[in-house]
Amino acid sequence: MFQTIYDWFWWDRLWLPYNLTWTDLEDRDGRIYAKASDLYVTIPCAFAFMIIRYLFERSVATYFARVLGIKEKVRLRVKPNPILEKSFRASSKHPRQSDIEGLSKKCGLSPRQVERWFRRRRNLERPSVLKKFREACWRFTFYVLAFTAGLAVIVDKPWFYDLRETWKGFPIQTMLPSQYWYYMIELGFYWSLLFSVAFDVKRKDFREQxxxxxxxxxxxxxxxxxxxxxxxxLVMAVHDASDYFLEVTAGGVCRIIHCTVIYPLELYPAFFGYYFFNAILVVLQLLHIFWAALILRMTLKFMTGNQIVEDERSDRDETDNSEDEDDEEPVKNGLISNGHSTLNNNHTKSE
Structure with missing residues (x-):
């Protein structure tokens, strides 16, 4: 059964143009072709990237954060409460008013105190500015280096200047060593992003990411x-430019989509692989348009006088009014649950 599925998945008619088979892409006469087995190396490459990222964020990125004055934001702590913590984890981080009243009775706290506990607990879940900066610094550094390397790989190739050359002799096109390493590094990096997604900053566009x-x-x-x-x-080089050349990227991807949709039909009839490749490429373009709209919206807010512009993709910390502090209960070790020991010291002196 496994062999049947394997044979069906790699059926020539699905992935290759008419009258071509996988045997046409076997190494011969000095020609080297890309092989599916080459991709195994991208998994250890991904873990290597994760180690490099860890070291980079805690050394280089932290240094630049210190130079720019970016520090960890001190957030108000919450008094440990097993009942509220269980509700926070299992039920909802934004409880309804009826749920707040029920939790209030169980804990012996006022509804106001329960609301404040959930508000501060939600703030503790949100990533700090320093964490966001480290992550952005790592990605920016990789994309700059990858884009530079990508240009070095393709700038001397005829298909960089004439997109029709992309399909000349396709798919009987030998693989170059520079293309091999470019692919392995790029794919390893995106595997590392997927593996580390649970630890990265959670944004509103998490699903889109x-x-x-x-x-x-x-x-x-x-x-x-x-x-x-x-x-x-070509796609990877343009894609790596997306973080700092967004508009150029959108136009570049449109040109490449035109290249992959129109030019191949001049050489052979459409087949499943042709549709599949272009469908995935269109998905990436739609995501670029989505993020471009967010960036443009933030730019418009800035230009219309809003000097402090929040990241449209991130949740912001919820405010904690000072008048709420008077009904906070003291915590052991000289700390009030808002984390300010001085308040508790003043209260002791007044007694």
């Missing part, structure tokens, strides 16, 4: 296995 990582991994892997390597290197 997952879709983006999965779509990118599928696109890179598919283009490698079916020898769409020339088109793949």
């Amino acid at each position: 997952i879709i983006h990582h999965v779509a990118t991994i599928i696109l890179i892997s598919f283009s490698w296995c079916t020898n769409y390597v020339r088109a793949g290197t």
